[in-house]
Amino acid sequence: PCPQHRERALARQARLTKPPGSLGRLEGVAVELAALQASDRPDLDAVAITVFAADHGVCAEGVSAFPQAVTGQMIANFVTGGAAISVLARHLDARLEVVNLGTVAPPPVSDGVVDETIAPGTDNLAVRPAMSPEQLDAALAAGDRAAARAAEAGARLFVGGEMGIGNTTSASAVACALLGKPARSLTGPGTGLDRYGVGRKVAVIERALRRHADPRDPLQALASVGGFEIAALAGAFIGAAARGLVVLVDGFIVTVAALAAVRLRPELRPWLVFSHQSAEPGHVRLLQTLEAEPLLCLDLRLGEGSGAALAVPLLRQACALHNEMATFEDAGVQDRS
Amino acid sequence: PCPQHRERALARQARLTKPPGSLGRLEGVAVELAALQASDRPDLDAVAITVFAADHGVCAEGVSAFPQAVTGQMIANFVTGGAAISVLARHLDARLEVVNLGTVAPPPVSDGVVDETIAPGTDNLAVRPAMSPEQLDAALAAGDRAAARAAEAGARLFVGGEMGIGNTTSASAVACALLGKPARSLTGPGTGLDRYGVGRKVAVIERALRRHADPRDPLQALASVGGFEIAALAGAFIGAAARGLVVLVDGFIVTVAALAAVRLRPELRPWLVFSHQSAEPGHVRLLQTLEAEPLLCLDLRLGEGSGAALAVPLLRQACALHNEMATFEDAGVQDRS
Structure with a gap:
């Protein structure tokens, strides 16, 4: 598992348009898959x-x-x-x-x-x-x-x-x-x-x-x-x-x-x-x-x-959410007050 | 929910090539969906x-x-x-x-x-x-x-x-x-x-x-x-x-x-x-x-x-298993001894 990709995945999860942690177990799954596949966009298509x-x-x-x-x-x-x-x-x-x-x-x-x-x-x-x-x-x-x-x-x-x-x-x-x-x-x-x-x-x-x-x-x-x-x-x-x-x-x-x-x-x-x-x-x-x-x-x-x-x-849904959700900046959604 | 379709779905589950009950919660889900949709082949495509x-x-x-x-x-x-x-x-x-x-x-x-x-x-x-x-x-x-x-x-x-x-x-x-x-x-x-x-x-x-x-x-x-x-x-x-x-x-x-x-x-x-x-x-x-x-x-x-x-x-997987698995007779697999 790649620690740099884990860090980047954690940072990305924090910027996606959802309250932090609100995707529960799926957030950790996506982060681990990113680290294991050494990829910013983990995928399990195959x-x-x-x-x-x-x-x-x-x-x-x-x-x-x-x-x-x-x-x-x-x-x-x-x-x-x-x-x-x-x-x-x-x-x-x-x-x-x-x-x-x-x-x-x-x-x-x-x-x-x-x-x-x-x-x-x-x-x-x-x-x-x-x-x-x-x-x-x-x-x-x-x-x-x-x-x-x-x-x-x-x-x-x-x-x-x-x-x-x-x-x-x-x-x-x-x-x-x-x-x-x-x-x-x-x-x-x-x-x-x-x-x-x-x-x-x-x-x-x-x-x-x-x-x-x-x-x-x-x-x-x-x-x-x-x-x-x-x-x-x-x-x-x-x-x-x-x-x-x-x-x-x-x-x-x-x-x-x-x-x-x-x-x-x-x-x-x-x-x-x-x-x-x-x-x-x-x-x-x-x-x-x-x-x-x-x-x-x-x-x-x-x-x-x-x-x-x-x-x-x-697992595929966890990847899709990680890869495809908008960030707060991209979507023009305000973060926590 | 249709009781006849529930009965038929239960009977089908018992004939599929698996030990009875081995698909756990998914068996009951498929049976209930069959009863609710009044269908022998429940589906959630749409x-x-x-x-x-x-x-x-x-x-x-x-x-x-x-x-x-x-x-x-x-x-x-x-x-x-x-x-x-x-x-x-x-x-x-x-x-x-x-x-x-x-x-x-x-x-x-x-x-x-x-x-x-x-x-x-x-x-x-x-x-x-x-x-x-x-x-x-x-x-x-x-x-x-x-x-x-x-x-x-x-x-x-x-x-x-x-x-x-x-x-x-x-x-x-x-x-x-x-x-x-x-x-x-x-x-x-x-x-x-x-x-x-x-x-x-x-x-x-x-x-x-x-x-x-x-x-x-x-x-x-x-x-x-x-x-x-x-x-x-x-x-x-x-x-x-x-x-x-x-x-x-x-x-x-x-x-x-x-x-x-x-x-x-x-x-x-x-x-x-x-x-x-x-x-x-x-x-x-x-x-x-x-x-x-x-x-x-x-x-x-x-x-x-x-x-x-x-x-x-x-839910879709529960339906697919119910609809598409072979029965013991169809597959030529022996049931419990």
Whole structure:
């Protein structure tokens, strides 16, 4: 982030025809985007959304309300345009890319899917490491390549989404490992478990966490209890920031990936903008840990990057107001008496 | 609102390719819009924004940080495109109309302003009724005419905004009268008063409220301590709902107008969608009274309809998701196991 552009943006906000501070959170958003893009006129016209998908061996423990085949089926739904993120990307005129890191059942449609298959899903993290160090490297590198493609396509904002039946179990386990918290403090219903299901999920995560040598090491945590798509998201965020791309963070699972990425590269943190606080109860704790104030709070719990996509218009409006409003001098409006 | 369309919309939401409830607040928004528009495919492509502006005699008591001439100057800024609401309307491709109900200084630009001048501002509500019964009728009728023009132009959503130096004093006084609350409970800094300024404002409102015969009568409250633009907003909301137009309510002042309108016509309430909770401390109390759950909370306190305009993309996204997402059957995605 560029301090000169931040100062100039702050000075401009004070001259726009409105009482100082009256645009609330949007003023700070515009100023930060100006600093991050090192531009007097921040813009988010070109948005790149990448959805990373993969299956999870931990589904053998009965941690999801949906069958595993849904991961591949939803990959097809993403590229054929019927999923929530497909609809939102279309209306945002955003570039939507779907990266398959490995599913149990192949997607029924694969045209338009970026194939980065590592394995047909992770191993069962309740009993063994989810992935080998080599598989972790492959997932991180696949994320970085996605960020590179987004940057090359001229994107000004990067949104990462995820799809993977069972992946809130993996995300909660990674969060517990990184934060040294017990499983129950960061485990919730995901896409729709009842109370008994959540209890089972907590027990599975506790078993997984007991296997750990050095849980707070982010690479160890990702390999031991992570998912291919979670690791790829971490790689993508590091790659996006390294290329000067602002990252808009989605919900619980993506925030876990962002936390792992920040632990790996603390200089990433200023590049992260947080879109929403999800209904998953652990999300608010992660946001506090990252000192993040999300823009929206709409009880979302879908994933796919959908919550971030929902916040894009607000960021664009913040830029438009910053860039296009008249100043007191230009408009001939008197300032405070 | 049409109960059959509500039922059909609920049934459709359950078949879309997402876990039930995972789009959170947006699902209920889409269902309500389907019921209000009596449509299986709710849409908010055509949005009408009307900003009502007027001056306030109570400014003689020193209740605002800005000089009164700013009201007319901002009317010019609205129509020449430099104000926040001008920028937002342009990006929403919305119809923006500015209605002048009477200013102390004429707007330096009047081309494109709808002239509904009643008087060069209200009387000083601290010492006399703000307006006569005839002036109140004129303001309500001007609002109704604006709603009629929006409906004739084919709008599917009506946004009302306001501009008037001193109008948070008037709005707080109307709210106190309608709710039978003391001045201090619903009075805040407005566009930027300090602690002493707020104390002065509270004293002014207390003086005004002591003059009242029957403060809870909404017409009496509007005439005695209201403003031309606040009364016009109430008239516009009643007129919009009567014409089947969904109303998106802005911040504190507009919510006071909405409350007065609901007291006059309780059948209006279902037509009101609430966009945001503003930084003005009294707003949350008004929202509670109206059992309203706003979509955004961004510490906004600008007015002009800007907070409502900021929420329009979210409503449009809720409609797009409802209308365009694939169902489980269409996409060949398995439902919960």
